[in-house]
Amino acid sequence: MIVINAILEAKKGKEEELENLLRAMIPLVQEEDGAVLYTLHRSRNSVGKYMFYEKYKDQAAVDYHFSTHYFKDLIDKFSDLLEVEPIVDVFEEIDGIKV
Secondary structure (H helix, E strand, O other): EEEEEEEEOOOOOOHHHHHHHHHHHHHHHHOOOEEEEEEEEEOOOOEEEEEEEEOOHHHHHHEEEEEEEEHHHHHHHHHHHHHHOOOOEEEEEEOOOOO
């Protein structure tokens, strides 16, 4: 499994617009064959700070996600909405609790 952790921080006054766009991604990604988990989180400590925790079955699924028109459209809107560049970390799942 490949895990992506993406941190996004909205410009002041753009918090609601960013959150709405990020929420709109969820049903689209849900239809992707290789997407296992795609969860949006809102910081309790910093207004306008969001985190996506994403899990994909393999690199092909990640590549597909990054190639979709809706992902590219979202990235195009970031310059107007984000205070700083997103922080994106990619991990390989190695162990954990299965619920």
